[in-house]
Amino acid sequence: MNDNLAWSRRGFLGMGVGVLGAAGLAACGGTSESPSKVQPDVPQELIDAAASMKGSSMGMLSQKLYSTAANEALDSSIKKFADTTGTKIENSLVQADAGDVVAKIDAEVKGGVARDLAFMTDSRFVAQFQALGDLEDVTDVVTALTAKYGEPCAEAKNFCVFDGKWFAIPYHFIGIGSFLRKDWMQDKGITPKDIYSWEELRDLCLEISDPTKRRFGWGMTVNRSGDGNGMIEALINAYGGSIAANDGRKVTFNSPETVQAVTFLGDIYTNPKYKPMLPPGIASWTDTSNNENWLAGILGYTRNQFSVYADSRTKKNPVHANTHVFSDCIGPATDNPLLLGQSQGFVVFKGAKNPALAKLLAQYLVSAPALLGVAKEAPGLVMPAWAKVWDADPFFTSGDPAFPMLRKITELKLPLNTKNGLAFPQKASAGQQAVGSAYVLTDMMQQVVQGTSPAQAVTAAHAKMVQIFNQQGLPQ
Numbered sequence: 001m002n003d004n005l006a007w008s009r010r011g012f013l014g015m016g017v018g019v020l021g022a023a024g025l026a027a028c029g030g031t032s033e034s035p036s037k038v039q040p041d042v043p044q045e046l047i048d049a050a051a052s053m054k055g056s057s058m059g060m061l062s063q064k065l066y067s068t069a070a071n072e073a074l075d076s077s078i079k080k081f082a083d084t085t086g087t088k089i090e091n092s093l094v095q096a097d098a099g100d101v102v103a104k105i106d107a108e109v110k111g112g113v114a115r116d117l118a119f120m121t122d123s124r125f126v127a128q129f130q131a132l133g134d135l136e137d138v139t140d141v142v143t144a145l146t147a148k149y150g151e152p153c154a155e156a157k158n159f160c161v162f163d164g165k166w167f168a169i170p171y172h173f174i175g176i177g178s179f180l181r182k183d184w185m186q187d188k189g190i191t192p193k194d195i196y197s198w199e200e201l202r203d204l205c206l207e208i209s210d211p212t213k214r215r216f217g218w219g220m221t222v223n224r225s226g227d228g229n230g231m232i233e234a235l236i237n238a239y240g241g242s243i244a245a246n247d248g249r250k251v252t253f254n255s256p257e258t259v260q261a262v263t264f265l266g267d268i269y270t271n272p273k274y275k276p277m278l279p280p281g282i283a284s285w286t287d288t289s290n291n292e293n294w295l296a297g298i299l300g301y302t303r304n305q306f307s308v309y310a311d312s313r314t315k316k317n318p319v320h321a322n323t324h325v326f327s328d329c330i331g332p333a334t335d336n337p338l339l340l341g342q343s344q345g346f347v348v349f350k351g352a353k354n355p356a357l358a359k360l361l362a363q364y365l366v367s368a369p370a371l372l373g374v375a376k377e378a379p380g381l382v383m384p385a386w387a388k389v390w391d392a393d394p395f396f397t398s399g400d401p402a403f404p405m406l407r408k409i410t411e412l413k414l415p416l417n418t419k420n421g422l423a424f425p426q427k428a429s430a431g432q433q434a435v436g437s438a439y440v441l442t443d444m445m446q447q448v449v450q451g452t453s454p455a456q457a458v459t460a461a462h463a464k465m466v467q468i469f470n471q472q473g474l475p476q
Helices: 044-049 068-085 101-110 122-131 139-149 182-187 198-207 226-239 256-270 272-277 289-295 307-314 355-365 368-377 394-398 403-410 430-437 440-449 454-471
Strands: 007-012 057-063 088-094 117-121 169-174 176-181 216-218 299-305 323-326 342-348
Touching: 044 068, 044 355, 057 068, 057 355, 068 088, 068 355, 068 368, 101 122, 101 430, 117 122, 117 355, 122 342, 122 430, 139 169, 139 355, 169 355, 169 368, 169 403, 176 182, 176 307, 182 323, 198 216, 198 256, 198 272, 198 299, 216 272, 226 256, 226 299, 226 440, 256 272, 256 440, 256 454, 289 299, 289 307, 299 307, 307 323, 342 355, 355 368, 368 394, 394 403, 430 440, 430 454, 440 454
Parallel strands: 057 088, 057 117, 216 299
Antiparallel strands: 007 088, 117 342, 169 342, 176 299, 176 323
16 A cells, blocks of 8 residues: 555546556556557437537546556546547546545645546545535436436445435446455365355465465455455454444444454464465555465465456456455354445535536446446456446446356345344444544554454554544544
């Protein structure tokens, strides 16, 4: 992870070919080398709606996608829209895992210099921006898209809606999954399964490890990173713990269930028994490290956005053919994985200079023709967020064996419940999202690795969370 926000500005796309700048690597690392040349047609109704805006301009902020080619495919679609409508659109990249991304964009909004449109991960950022008063109501756009494309993905209805109003437009679904080396498992006579408990996974990772062959089973760090955060929280939830109550307002982190989960996870990194399955340097990994090591063929398991899967496929890495994909693990409090996935959502910032054009561009980019070029360069990472878009091209439904599983996740009947009364997704909370941005969970696990007892580390993390919730206007 890079703690300095990395921005790049691409030229006015309606005036010439966009050139990618030197933005920081995305949260899940790596690049793809085959740029897309797709320039899908803009629907006539959007051209007509933009007729009065000819000659106008707008700014867009894009959360950096995993592959260079996917970013270029997005540029291609934006350029097509700008050229067709006679407008100028400046698109910039942002590294979302920089810790100050919310504060920086908020300052731009308050200073009247923010871009008109941006897309950000809904479950990580939208509630924070909405709580800061930075977002425009976009219910009109979502209503129009629902009439045209059917229902949006299930989780977006939780993370983009506040007081019955939409403040983000679902753009594309982000596949998240767990990956095992099925050839290593076959070498040990192990048959792959669709669901594992965390304990089963730990033991399997140890069994398939062989440091003499550079085979390290466990490919997840607890160092500061988005992937580390996600894994820690998923494990705690599976054990029946959570950062906050289901209403998203009260911190409930310090519980016996959380301590049990942290004890289990801490043991993996501190017990000599599990040292053979930990790759060298795992304690200092950043967000790109598990991708790089997975693609290098030395990891038996990792948990990630589908970026790592997409890259192995698009680059014809032999790891791809040996990948067993499963959704996630269960714990003592769960019978089924709590995996919801995420989606990118378009937001229109307060004070936008050209909000009408921004809304039209968003409606174009969610469509199958505009999304397809991006999705083919990032298979599994960029998937439709709307029901009818899934069915608009065969690639989305049958372009990869993993796609049907991803579609099922978008259509889950929510919430998913634990045995002790937690319901996921919990209500979108600026406090919870700010806790993630502050890396409280990874810092807590670092304390455990360094010798702090799990109970003490959980107590200290709870106190930090209380402070953050108070700062977010959620008094404890």
